[in-house]
Amino acid sequence: MKVEKRSAEEITTIGIGGIHDIFYPENVKELKNLVEGGDFFVLGGGSNVVIPEVLEKRLISLKLFRNFAFSEETLTAGAGVTLKEILKEQIRGGFSLFEHLAGIRRATVGGLIAQNAGAYGFEVKERLIEVKFLSFESGEVEVLKDFDSFGYRKSPLPSLGIIVEATFKIKKDARVKEKIAHFVRKRLETQPPFYLKTAGSTFKNPPHPLPPAGKLLDQAGLKGFRVGRVGFSEKHANFAVNYGGATFEEFKELILTARKRVKEKFGVELELEVKVPCKI
Ligand SMILES: NC(=O)C1=CN([C@@H]2O[C@H](COP(=O)(O)OP(=O)(O)OC[C@H]3O[C@@H](n4cnc5c(N)ncnc54)[C@H](OP(=O)(O)O)[C@@H]3O)[C@@H](O)[C@H]2O)C=CC1
Numbered sequence: 191m192k193v194e195k196r197s198a199e200e201i202t203t204i205g206i207g208g209i210h211d212i213f214y215p216e217n218v219k220e221l222k223n224l225v226e227g228g229d230f231f232v233l234g235g236g237s238n239v240v241i242p243e244v245l246e247k248r249l250i251s252l253k254l255f256r257n258f259a260f261s262e263e264t265l266t267a268g269a270g271v272t273l274k275e276i277l278k279e280q281i282r283g284g285f286s287l288f289e290h291l292a293g294i295r296r297a298t299v300g301g302l303i304a305q306n307a308g309a310y311g312f313e314v315k316e317r318l319i320e321v322k323f324l325s326f327e328s329g330e331v332e333v334l335k336d337f338d339s340f341g342y343r344k345s346p347l348p349s350l351g352i353i354v355e356a357t358f359k360i361k362k363d364a365r366v367k368e369k370i371a372h373f374v375r376k377r378l379e380t381q382p383p384f385y386l387k388t389a390g391s392t393f394k395n396p397p398h399p400l401p402p403a404g405k406l407l408d409q410a411g412l413k414g415f416r417v418g419r420v421g422f423s424e425k426h427a428n429f430a431v432n433y434g435g436a437t438f439e440e441f442k443e444l445i446l447t448a449r450k451r452v453k454e455k456f457g458v459e460l461e462l463e464v465k466v467p468c469k470i
């Protein structure tokens with residue numbers, strides 16, 4: 191099995207966390223051996239993860255799970271296929287699937303499903319037909335076909351097992367290229383530019399009718415607030431930006447300060463949206 195050292199910038203889009211060994215299983219058997227070998231953390235494209243410099247867990251990437259096939263009405267892809275590759279296929283084949291998500295930088299099929307990624311009124315769950323996953327309970331690949339338990343930024347999958355492949359519904363759409371461009375433009379109107387190092391939204395939006403996390407952080411004076419080399423974007427207060435060489439400790443202080451201030455001002459407990467493979 192391939193094991194390679196990767197820098198923070200290669201592992202995650204926010205680029206915090208030093209160099210780590212990444213394990214790249216090539217098939218389910220190798221994945222199973224890794225899972226049985228001790229504590230681990232599964233990485234997709236790293237668009238939504240912040241990793242500390244020292245980590246006891248093994249980092250597993252499913253980047254080599256790359257099977258890809260589509261028919262008139264379905265697309266089947268391995269967990270490591272990227273959003274970028276799917277969007278390219280959408281343009282080539284003229285079909286609708288993930289255009290609303292265009293601009294999530296390094297997202298993969300595994301990460302998108304595990305968090306039921308969503309944007310602009312769309313959620314991944316809407317397009318799922320089946321998800322194959324290595325079950326922690328049975329140690330076998332099982333198939334999930336019922337997605338009722340998927341909700342806002344959550345799915346049962348990280349706890350049930352590791353996604354290895356999924357099949358999605360696709361629909362013919364001759365205007366998909368324009369739609370992708372539209373959603374990228376829309377994203378850039380409110381969110382930081384793609385060249386900045388971020389992990390997307392830092393906190394989940396609290397339940398309705400509470401205001402969104404970005405608004406609460408903004409009104410608590412945290413827009414542009416920095417701890418060392420990491421801080422909340424001037425453009426959108428819920429995006430933490432690594433301005434270069436930020437440490438996990440700085441990130442941790444940033445979010446603890448933000449939580450405290452929002453709690454004091456509005457009485458709202460913000461919940462992390464980004465995934466962190468340790469206690470914070
Ligand atoms: N909506 C938006 O505008 C934006 C969304 N995002 C988010 O970024 C993510 C993009 O995906 P990606 O970069 O690939 O994911 P990440 O590498 O960021 O991983 C996110 C989490 O997904 C889980 N995960 C990843 N792969 C698998 C797998 N094969 N099986 C089970 N769980 C898995 C892991 O959860 P665990 O460790 O708990 O198992 C991991 O911590 C999405 O989650 C999306 O919601 C980011 C930016 C903007």
Ligand SMILES: C=C(O[C@H]1[C@H](O)[C@@H](CO)O[C@H](OP(=O)(O)OP(=O)(O)OC[C@H]2O[C@@H](n3ccc(=O)[nH]c3=O)[C@H](O)[C@@H]2O)[C@@H]1NC(C)=O)C(=O)O
Nearest residue numbers: 309310311380390391393394395402404405408425426427
């Ligand atoms: C970026 C992510 O997802 C994004 C997704 O891209 C967009 C588009 O649909 O909607 C959510 O952002 P969001 O709720 O912050 O959406 P926005 O429209 O930017 O902001 C909501 C409201 O807060 C206000 N707002 C936002 C930022 C700010 O600094 N100040 C402020 O007042 C906005 O004016 C708006 O009225 C998702 N975030 C969450 C936590 O649900 C992600 O998952 O990582």
